[in-house]
Amino acid sequence: xxxxxxxxxxxxxxxxxxxxxxxxxxxxxxxxxxxxxxxxxxxxxxxxxxxxxxxxxxxxxxxxxxxxxxxxxxxxxxxxxxxxxxxxxxxxxxxxxxxxxxxxxxxxxxxxxxxxxxxxxxxxxxxxxxxxxxxxxxxxxxxxxxxxxxxxxxxxxxxxxxxxxxxxxxxxxxxxxxxxxxxxxxxxxxxxxxxxxxxxxxxxxxxxxxxxxxxxxxxxxxxxxxxxxxxxxxxxxxx
Amino acid sequence: xxxxxxxxxxxxxxxxxxxxxxxxxxxxxxxxxxxxxxxxxxxxxxxxxxxxxxxxxxxxxxxxxxxxxxxxxxxxxxxxxxxxxxxxxxxxxxxxxxxxxxxxxxxxxxxxxxxxxxxxxxxxxxxxxxxxxxxxxxxxxxxxxxxxxxxxxxxxxxxxxxxxxxxxxxxxx
Numbered sequence: 001x002x003x004x005x006x007x008x009x010x011x012x013x014x015x016x017x018x019x020x021x022x023x024x025x026x027x028x029x030x031x032x033x034x035x036x037x038x039x040x041x042x043x044x045x046x047x048x049x050x051x052x053x054x055x056x057x058x059x060x061x062x063x064x065x066x067x068x069x070x071x072x073x074x075x076x077x078x079x080x081x082x083x084x085x086x087x088x089x090x091x092x093x094x095x096x097x098x099x100x101x102x103x104x105x106x107x108x109x110x111x112x113x114x115x116x117x118x119x120x121x122x123x124x125x126x127x128x129x130x131x132x133x134x135x136x137x138x139x140x141x142x143x144x145x146x147x148x149x150x151x152x153x154x155x156x157x158x159x160x161x162x163x164x165x166x167x168x169x170x171x172x173x174x175x176x177x178x179x180x181x182x183x184x185x186x187x188x189x190x191x192x193x194x195x196x197x198x199x200x201x202x203x204x205x206x207x208x209x210x211x212x213x214x215x216x217x218x219x220x221x222x223x224x225x226x227x228x229x230x231x232x233x234x235x236x237x238x239x
Numbered sequence: 240x241x242x243x244x245x246x247x248x249x250x251x252x253x254x255x256x257x258x259x260x261x262x263x264x265x266x267x268x269x270x271x272x273x274x275x276x277x278x279x280x281x282x283x284x285x286x287x288x289x290x291x292x293x294x295x296x297x298x299x300x301x302x303x304x305x306x307x308x309x310x311x312x313x314x315x316x317x318x319x320x321x322x323x324x325x326x327x328x329x330x331x332x333x334x335x336x337x338x339x340x341x342x343x344x345x346x347x348x349x350x351x352x353x354x355x356x357x358x359x360x361x362x363x364x365x366x367x368x369x370x371x372x373x374x375x376x377x378x379x380x381x382x383x384x385x386x387x388x389x390x391x392x393x394x395x396x397x398x399x400x401x402x403x404x405x406x407x408x409x410x411x412x
Binding site for chain 1: 243247253254257261267268269270273274275277281282285288294297299302308311312313315316318319320321323327329334
């Protein structure tokens with residue numbers, strides 16, 4: 001999903017930068033607020049960022065005969081809500097742009113938009129929706145992580161197709177081309193990411209029940225419905 | 240191996256299988272350069288669509304060789320893995336330490352009392368809504384008696400356990 005340095009025309013680069021900036025700024029604010037209000041969750045926040053670090057460094061072979069990497073943003077989005085992931089994802093992308101020549105500064109806005117904005121929101125949205133319909137926790141986590149991963153690569157395909165429409169078949173033709181490179185390759189990797197996210201969530205359920213309860217991922221039996229409703233309204237206010 | 244550990248191992252094996260299958264079945268054989276990065280393929284596709292496109296900016300720093308690049312990728316993964324391992328190690332250590340402290344003050348609690356202790360934090364007991372058998376950490380470690388999750392959160396919320404803990408500390412001294 002890394003659009004290489006200089007590979008988006010300047011107008012596109014600027015536009016995606018402008019589109020991403022508010023999410024990152026808002027994310028930074030909510031991150032600071034979270035840490036201030038709940039210093040004890042700093043460690044888990046770090047672990048969520050670390051998960052993104054590991055997974056986005058992990059280039060795996062896929063059925064299409066090319067390699068790609070998961071994103072790792074679903075976990076943090078489910079735990080801490082998507083705005084926080086806008087920041088953690090941006091940090092990861094900056095690291096890769098500056099040290100690995102992977103992605104770039106001119107394409108940072110576009111890459112942030114796909115990996116750190118759309119991915120986390122899509123994953124979180126799917127997770128919440130499934131949980132509302134009483135899908136088991138791990139099922140919802142799997143789908144959330146899967147979608148966070150896959151949607152990131154779909155957005156990258158759209159971004160490239162917008163910038164480089166096919167001379168013959170136009171935007172849709174280019175979308176098919178980039179989609180077959182990114183999105184199709186990504187399907188098995190998104191499954192892997194879903195499985196790994198479920199694994200980490202299982203470990204968290206074993207080791208950090210208190211934290212997960214506070215974050216609303218686990219619920220107490222009697223207060224369950226009430227708490228979920230509260231979280232919902234709190235979420236609505238925050239939005 | 241506990242049921243939990245089995246499921247976790249199975250998850251890891253599935254991920255490994257998903258990564259190995261494309262290699263084992265030679266799914267990259269039809270390509271000039273099998274298993275190249277999708278990012279690079281996208282660059283090629285761009286130059287196919289628009290042969291005149293010139294990247295207008297180049298990376299400030301580029302790893303001088305594939306080896307250096309892979310080293311930096313390894314650093315990235317190692318940093319992430321290190322932090323994750325630290326997190327889970329710390330949690331486990333805390334739980335065990337608290338379990339031992341409790342053992343010393345003789346709060347070797349029977350089932351009922353254990354749940355009561357957990358109730359200090361969550362009166363109704365935490366459970367997973369999804370109906371999986373709620374993984375009760377207390378049972379999984381077998382020999383370590385009566386750890387409870389009430390201690391895990393650290394910080395202000397732990398005050399409910401302050402008494403137990405100071406008792407434990409006293410016992411240790």
